[in-house]
Amino acid sequence: MKFNTKTIHGGQKPEKSTGAIMPPIFQTSTYAQTNPDQEFHYSRGENPTRKALEDSFAAIENGTKGFAFSSGLAAIDAVLRLLKPGDEIIAGDDLYGGTYRMFTKLFQKYGLEFSFVDTDSLKNITDKITENTKLIWLETPTNPLMKIADINAISNAVKEINNEILIAVDNTFATPYLQQPLNLGADIVMHSATKYLGGHSDIIMGALMVKDAKLAEEIHFIQFAAGAIAGPMDSFLALRGIKTLHIRIQRHCENGKVIANFLKNHPKVGKVYYPGLAEHPNFELAKKQMKDFGGMVSFSLKEETKEAAFKFLENTKLFTLAESLGGVESLANHSATMSHASIPEEERLKIGITDSLIRLSVGIEDVEDLIQDLENALQA
Numbered sequence: 001m002k003f004n005t006k007t008i009h010g011g012q013k014p015e016k017s018t019g020a021i022m023p024p025i026f027q028t029s030t031y032a033q034t035n036p037d038q039e040f041h042y043s044r045g046e047n048p049t050r051k052a053l054e055d056s057f058a059a060i061e062n063g064t065k066g067f068a069f070s071s072g073l074a075a076i077d078a079v080l081r082l083l084k085p086g087d088e089i090i091a092g093d094d095l096y097g098g099t100y101r102m103f104t105k106l107f108q109k110y111g112l113e114f115s116f117v118d119t120d121s122l123k124n125i126t127d128k129i130t131e132n133t134k135l136i137w138l139e140t141p142t143n144p145l146m147k148i149a150d151i152n153a154i155s156n157a158v159k160e161i162n163n164e165i166l167i168a169v170d171n172t173f174a175t176p177y178l179q180q181p182l183n184l185g186a187d188i189v190m191h192s193a194t195k196y197l198g199g200h201s202d203i204i205m206g207a208l209m210v211k212d213a214k215l216a217e218e219i220h221f222i223q224f225a226a227g228a229i230a231g232p233m234d235s236f237l238a239l240r241g242i243k244t245l246h247i248r249i250q251r252h253c254e255n256g257k258v259i260a261n262f263l264k265n266h267p268k269v270g271k272v273y274y275p276g277l278a279e280h281p282n283f284e285l286a287k288k289q290m291k292d293f294g295g296m297v298s299f300s301l302k303e304e305t306k307e308a309a310f311k312f313l314e315n316t317k318l319f320t321l322a323e324s325l326g327g328v329e330s331l332a333n334h335s336a337t338m339s340h341a342s343i344p345e346e347e348r349l350k351i352g353i354t355d356s357l358i359r360l361s362v363g364i365e366d367v368e369d370l371i372q373d374l375e376n377a378l379q380a
């Protein structure tokens with residue numbers, strides 16, 4: 001099956017007892033058993049609605065197994081539970097703020113060691129590898145600066161040094177429509193399904209997808225033993241969202257491109273961060289690695305102050321000032337005070353998240369209306 005077909009049919013079968021095309025919401029904690037070892041025995045372990053979603057997760061990322069968690073962060077937490085004290089993790093320096101917070105404020109105190117590097121250079125990563133390195137954590141494109149890491153080159157170089165080091169990619173921004181990390185050599189794909197996979201801003205959910213059977217078994221054990229599972233209602237909504245992932249992302253990409261170009265040419269705008277602009281430092285790599293460039297666009301203002309950014313954000317009408325991204329509606333976010341507030345100011349400025357930086361999650365509305373909204377707010 002090709003990708004668009006997989007979003008609708010991947011791992012899906014009509015429900016056995018009625019033929020229901022969509023899996024019913026099996027809102028149950030337990031199952032009457034006819035014998036003590038049947039497939040469904042307790043919903044922390046298995047639930048048919050969640051299973052339908054997990055099979056879809058596996059299909060769209062070209063994995064063999066998918067896992068649905070109660071949030072994106074719960075999915076990342078499950079990956080870190082594969083490790084033990086003394087293990088080292090190399091991660092990008094421009095991560096989702098909550099991931100950075102989990103790494104530094106939670107897991108460091110359990111004896112995991114983290115180094116943060118600019119992952120757009122391979123050497124930055126290989127230089128940090130020691131015999132204790134167990135995991136490479138990548139985000140590409142990064143949030144909010146839209147830097148691109150070469151998943152295939154990193155996977156090859158790292159595996160050549162030590163085949164046991166796991167490569168995990170947070171694929172939330174790109175989605176499998178644009179890039180499939182397991183095909184590029186990664187071992188684990190993670191999603192905040194809260195964002196594009198769900199796509200309608202109505203759930204909090206996380207996903208992991210893997211190819212390797214042993215790794216799948218370990219993650220399944222962690223999911224069951226730690227218990228941060230997705231519920232049946234949310235699983236149903238995520239599955240429904242995935243069925244239109246491909247057409248939504250096509251429109252997000254079309255609109256994203258138009259808006260990036262509009263901003264680039266606007267006299268009040270400073271820098272524009274969008275991997276589909278030819279002047280983006282990773283444009284060639286983005287073109288090679290991704291099918292298209294997505295709907296996330298960040299930009300700074302020429303007037304480099306928080307006040308100028310706030311004024312813009314208070315004056316948009318269609319772009320709603322909100323956390324999160326990846327829904328059908330357009331959202332705007334002030335990175336320094338919102339998504340990246342947990343990163344110390346000095347760190348934040350060092351990596352380029354300046355006081356006027358604004359991140360847009362471009363929705364699938366008519367792009368003329370979106371442009372008009374941005375123009376009005378820039379002139380306000």
Ligand SMILES: *Cc1c(COP(=O)(O)O)cnc(C)c1O
Nearest residue numbers: 071072073096170172192194205
């Ligand atoms: C939102 C997000 C997360 C965290 O996911 P939650 O569902 O909010 O727990 C992780 N990574 C990225 C890139 C995100 O955007």
